[in-house]
Amino acid sequence: MPPGLLQRFRVQVERRSSGRVLDIGARDLDELPAYQYLSHLALVDAGSEIRETRLPLPAEKSDASPDDLPFPDRSFDVVVCRFVLHRAEDPARVASEIARVLRRTGQLLFVDIAGGVNGLDVLTHLRLGGLVTHDVDSSRPRGNPRSTLVQGIAAHLPPQYVREFAWLSGGARTGEHHDAESRGLQENT
Numbered sequence: 001m002p003p004g005l006l007q008r009f010r011v012q013v014e015r016r017s018s019g020r021v022l023d024i025g026a027r028d029l030d031e032l033p034a035y036q037y038l039s040h041l042a043l044v045d046a047g048s049e050i051r052e053t054r055l056p057l058p059a060e061k062s063d064a065s066p067d068d069l070p071f072p073d074r075s076f077d078v079v080v081c082r083f084v085l086h087r088a089e090d091p092a093r094v095a096s097e098i099a100r101v102l103r104r105t106g107q108l109l110f111v112d113i114a115g116g117v118n119g120l121d122v123l124t125h126l127r128l129g130g131l132v133t134h135d136v137d138s139s140r141p142r143g144n145p146r147s148t149l150v151q152g153i154a155a156h157l158p159p160q161y162v163r164e165f166a167w168l169s170g171g172a173r174t175g176e177h178h179d180a181e182s183r184g185l186q187e188n189t
Contacts, residue, residue, distance in 0.1 A: 005139040009111040009151040012135075016107055016153075019077035024066050024098075025084045026050055033080065042076070044069065045084060067093040071101045079108045085122045086113040095129025102131075104156050111151040114138060126154045 010031075017033030020040040026032055027047035035041070035057040042060040043050060051061055064070045066084050079102050085091040098108055108131060112122045123133050136152035 005137060005149050005151055008137060012109050013080055016109060017078050021078045022076040023080045025082035067097055069097045069101050073100055074103045075101050077103055077106050081110040083112050085125055091125040092128055095125045099130040108154040114148040114150040122150055132157050
């Protein structure tokens with residue numbers, strides 16, 4: 001694994017993890033976000049070391065699958081996802097579940113293997129799940145030039161862009177609004 005890419009991912013996790021955090025796919029204790037800014041930590045698909053250790057912050061440890069998260073809609077400020085989409089049977093479902101539990105202003109921090117996930121790229125699955133990616137970085141491991149590691153940030157589309165896309169797709173012409181924020185707006189705004 002390219003140390004630079006994984007180090008950049010760890011830095012992102014340390015900098016951005018605060019509030020209510022869902023961590024999917026952590027294998028070692030040193031991968032978990034720092035506890036100082038967390039109000040709640042939920043763990044899904046965690047390694048045995050993490051499941052068997054008492055953590056400093058009360059953590060909700062779940063044996064649930066990433067494609068059926070047992071949390072209410074919009075319940076996390078940050079979701080950290082490590083190498084989950086490339087090994088999921090239905091990566092689109094996993095991406096949709098992450099989007100469902102992520103707050104409107106929340107962020108997904110992800111690292112995964114980019115190519116060949118059921119014929120689609122990890123970034124495509126995130127986009128199809130309703131998230132927009134940014135600050136994406138990729139690297140090819142020296143020993144395996146066919147696979148590409150990718151890390152980055154994904155978030156929900158900001159409401160003003162949802163309205164613009166609705167307008168571009170004909171929603172504003174017909175009076176349809178595709179998000180709660182735009183329902184109260186006049187047609188000509």
